[in-house]
Every structure is written in C-alpha cells, then in structure tokens.
Amino acid sequence: MFDLKYISGVATLQLDSDKCNGCRMCLYVCPHAVFDMDRKKAVVVNHDSCMECGACAMNCPEGAISVHAGVGCASAVLQGWINETEPTCDCSGESACCG
C-alpha cells in the first residue's frame, strides 16, 4: 500500500534485447525486480524502480544493458557541485551509503 517509489521517468537504464541471450543474470542481481523474462529474453518491467546501481550492466555477459550507475545521494551530488566533479560518495560504515 505504502510502497516506496522514487521520482519516475528519470532512470538511465537501457536494455538492448537483440543482444540478450536469456541467461537471467540481470534478474538475479537486480535488487528492485526491474527485469522479467519474456519468451527467453529479458524485459524491463519496472523502469521507475531502477535505482541505477549498475549491477545488471556489470553482470550482463552480452553487454546488452547500459545504465549510468551512481549512488543516489544528495550530499554527494552537493559535493560534486561545489567541487565541480562527478558525485562521489564518501562512504562510512553502515549507511547505504553516503556520509
């Protein structure tokens, strides 16, 4: 009922199903159930749930997936703006994962 959904229509995830060999690796690694299988090919069923962690692209043996991976963390983005760099996370301990 109170499912947590973040801002929609922004995720940079792209899947080229022509390259897909149906190995299901993306289904295994995605923490937000973004993919499903349809006739032995992976399909994106939940684009807005993608948090751009990059796990799927990293583990697709066919290079069928692309995503601009990063950590959705405001203080990292802020730091990036100030230093005019890409957002980098200053990880500390338990947080997932900025600080």
Add this chain to the structure above:
Amino acid sequence: MFAMSNEKQDSKKECCKKSAEGELFQIIERRENTQPDWIEGFIVNGNRKIPVVSKTLKFSDRLDSWKARWSSFRMRFSIDPGLYAVGNPDAQSEVLVSANYKLSFDRLRSRLDGVNAWILVLDTKGINVWCSAGKGTFGTAELVNRIKYEKLTELISHRRLILPQLSAPGVSAHKVKKDTGFRIIYGPVRANDIAAFLKNNKRANPEMRRVRFNMSDRAVLIPMEMMQSVKYLLLVSLVFLLLSGLNSEGYIFNDIPDEGLNAVILMFIAYLSGGVLTPLLLPFIPGKAFSLKGLIVGIVLMGGIAIFSHKYPGLFRSNIDLLSWFFITPSISSFLAMNFTGASTYTSLSGVKKEMRFAVPAQIVLAVVGITLWVISQFI
C-alpha cells in the same frame, strides 16, 4: 562457554578430512584468549592456519556495532582480509564471500547456524558490501586477486563462490569466471536468508532478492545520519544565539538566554523533523522527493507549534517572529530529509539530481527569507 567447548569436541571427532591437495584438515583447540576474541581456533592445512570464527556474537561484538552506528567521525571497524572458516568445512564446502567491515562479517557469521563453510573476506577498506561494491573496492579485481592470493584452488575441489547479491554492482561474474574459473552464485540480499538459501539448493526466492527499506531498516540508519549533521545544528544554533542579542537598542547580552534559547529549541525541532520524523514516516508522507517530504513535515510541525503558541502566548515575540519560523524550520527539515537519500536503498542518482535542482534553490530562498524576518522581528 560450555556449549562452545562441546562444539569443539564434536568438531574434533569430525576432523581429518581431505583438502583438494589431499592434506589433512585438523582443528586446533583454542587455549588462551585468541586475538581477536571471535576466533575460536584454527584449521591446519599443510603449513596454513585458517581461523575458525565463532557463530555467536559476544557482548564486545554488539558494542562494536552500536559504536559503529553512532560514530560521527569515520571510525573504521575492519577485520583482516583473508580466508576464515565457520563450523568444520572441507574441500566440498561452499565459499561465502564477504566484506572486511566488521558489522557485515558479524552479521554473516552469526546467521550460519548449522553451516560448515569457508568465508573469503575481501579488502573493502572496512566498508560494507553495498557501499564498497558501488565504489568498486568490493570488485572484480580484488576478488580475482584474493582467490589467487589465498590459493583457494589448493584447498577446495569445486569452483563456486557465493557472493552477497548486493555486491553485484562491483563484481562482474563472467569476468571472474574467465580469469579464475570460479563461477559466481549471487546469494540473497540479507545475511538472514543465507542459511535458507543454502538449504534451498542455492536458490533465492524473489523475496530474498528484493532490497527492503522498512521502518526498522530506516531507524537503524538515523543515528549515523544525525551524527553527521549535528555539527551544522550546533553551528547554526550558535549563530542564532549570537544574533539574538541584537535589537533596536543595540546589542544586549542579557537577551541571549531568553531569545536565543527559543531559537535553539526551534532549530532542534527542525532537526528532528528532517532527520528523524521524515525518515521514519517516509512512506506515509505525500510526495516522492525527499526534500518535499521534509518540507511538508516541517510545515505541519510549525502549524502545530503555531496553534500551541496561540494557547500559550509569549512563546514568540511577535507574529513576525512566528512567521519567520514557518520559513526556517521547513527549510532545514527539507535539507536534512534530502540528505537521507544517501542512506535510502531506492533513490537513483538521476532522481536525486532532478530533485535537487528544485530543492536546493528553494531551501536557500526559504532560509534567507526566514532569517531576514527573524532579524527584523527583533527590532520591532
């Protein structure tokens, strides 16, 4: 204590298994206090000694986890990378891969009741699995190197590794396979499910693969987030305290306790609003952007305070004073809530950037208007 020595005797009976290279495994019993104290003994294989770690957490382990959650400075709770054992594993036992952040490791070893396995701890610079995978320290290169460095192939006869699912952003399974011959199986997201996963033929059900972010997940993250922003609270409070001496008659030190204390209390409320209330009630607050949720909670809280102050006049100097807090509190609350995106497990970088393009300018405007009104209210 007694249960532990029993376990060891059991293990002793079971000793003398063969490794891949045909050498004998043997458990050495722990004599004096081992360092660190979660090591119970050693498995000896040729001239290697592999530490056997306890499956139960001691008081000192729990203290570590408590300290780690509350530390504002970057305290590292790391353990030595390398190979460890739980129970009495042999050449066919599974190899579980973990980070060298002590809390990640503790969580894993304490959920392995009845499991005999190896634990390969990577050097992730004392950072948890999820975060180090994002940075790439829990990554393909470190894993490949560690497999070779620890000479895994001499010890075990199979070629499988079980990795936490949340390490997948850093590890490329097909590359590891190509470089080392080891096949990677991604286990469940939570260490809690690992025993069930092993029993279920190393298959995770969809529920085990989903990241959750429920009330208790959020609650444990709050202290750390709060400690990281408390310095700003103190700094801003100090500024308000100093400013509160200002009025039409110049600077009056005696005004500071009264006027300043009010400001500090309100500031603290704003801090709780954005840092505690918003994260806790996250799914119940309207809006998707964290900054918007924080803003809403701040306004609602101020509404409550306004009603309260109507009944008990004198809390605020004037309506302008009250009004100024309708800008300051939501601004602070919005900013702190926005920072919680870093702790959340479902916000994308693209989304955060989009939200911030609106939120940051809005927060600045609100704060400037609020502080201006507040200073003005001191002069009338």
